Amino acid sequence: MTKFSFAEQLNDFKITSEWLARRGWSEAAGGNMSIRIDALTKLHEDDHIKLPVEVPYLAGKAVLLTGSGTRAREIGENPEPHIGLFKISDDGLHYGWIAGNHNPSMELPAHFAIHNALERHRPEDKAILHTHPASLISLCHVPGFDNSKTISDNILSLQSEARLILPEGIGFVEHELPGSLELGLKSAEQLTRHHLVLWQYHGLLATGETLAGAFDKLEVFEKSARVYWQLRAAGIDPVGISEAETRKTLAAFGRLNRY
Numbered sequence: 001m002t003k004f005s006f007a008e009q010l011n012d013f014k015i016t017s018e019w020l021a022r023r024g025w026s027e028a029a030g031g032n033m034s035i036r037i038d039a040l041t042k043l044h045e046d047d048h049i050k051l052p053v054e055v056p057y058l059a060g061k062a063v064l065l066t067g068s069g070t071r072a073r074e075i076g077e078n079p080e081p082h083i084g085l086f087k088i089s090d091d092g093l094h095y096g097w098i099a100g101n102h103n104p105s106m107e108l109p110a111h112f113a114i115h116n117a118l119e120r121h122r123p124e125d126k127a128i129l130h131t132h133p134a135s136l137i138s139l140c141h142v143p144g145f146d147n148s149k150t151i152s153d154n155i156l157s158l159q160s161e162a163r164l165i166l167p168e169g170i171g172f173v174e175h176e177l178p179g180s181l182e183l184g185l186k187s188a189e190q191l192t193r194h195h196l197v198l199w200q201y202h203g204l205l206a207t208g209e210t211l212a213g214a215f216d217k218l219e220v221f222e223k224s225a226r227v228y229w230q231l232r233a234a235g236i237d238p239v240g241i242s243e244a245e246t247r248k249t250l251a252a253f254g255r256l257n258r259y
């Protein structure tokens with residue numbers, strides 16, 4: 001296996017995977033992660049693989065991506081064998097393997113489509129994390145929780161600081177085939193406004209400057225979802241903080257413009 005050395009990024013994969021495993025959010029080989037980097041190596045033309053989507057904003061860049069079937073609990077112990085380095089060609093139409101794990105996540109189309117959108121709209125967000133928390137998947141089975149506004153309003157109103165951290169709410173993509181380009185393109189569209197996107201009946205996708213930063217936002221949403229389920233389990237119909245109070249809080253912290 002060709003070796004590579006991105007110590008800072010590998011440590012981000014390691015720490016975040018440990019936490020995903022500890023929380024039980026990435027069961028078995030569930031979930032995947034990637035970090036966008038500026039690549040140094042040139043991609044040889046013989047190694048070109050046609051991309052399912054054109055990614056002009058990623059031309060010449062590279063992505064560290066978890067391998068398909070890799071487990072968070074094992075990445076948390078030793079990340080290197082589980083992560084591959086993939087370079088995007090200068091025309092943004094092809095990619096190729098450079099080093100590390102050869103067999104990329106089946107969500108490669110989503111990761112590439114989303115990195116392309118992030119590079120364009122929010123270049124500071126270099127990390128993408130996808131995982132399967134039960135409390136969030138369960139939300140998709142509540143009648144009416146089938147759009148961004150309903151889920152954001154009902155869940156992020158259950159804890160005083162949730163909407164402060166996620167003023168724009170969470171994005172939502174209706175059920176699509178795992179690994180499909182449609183899932184990736186719809187997510188990329190949602191992520192121009194949101195940092196989190198709920199994949200209906202599947203899981204969550206989060207972006208951040210680092211994987212640990214993406215995990216923070218995921219954790220905030222997941223906490224509010226757990227408050228929701230605890231209330232429901234106790235037979236209480238959640239009321240939530242009023243819109244007027246939410247607006248007051250956001251205004252006090254200068255975030256009302258993102259609501």
Ligand code: 13P
Binds near residue numbers: 068070105107
């Ligand atoms: P991979 O192991 O191929 O990354 O797939 C896991 C997953 O969660 C697909 O959505």
Ligand code: ZN
Binds near residue numbers: 031130131132202203
């Ligand atoms: Zn998944």
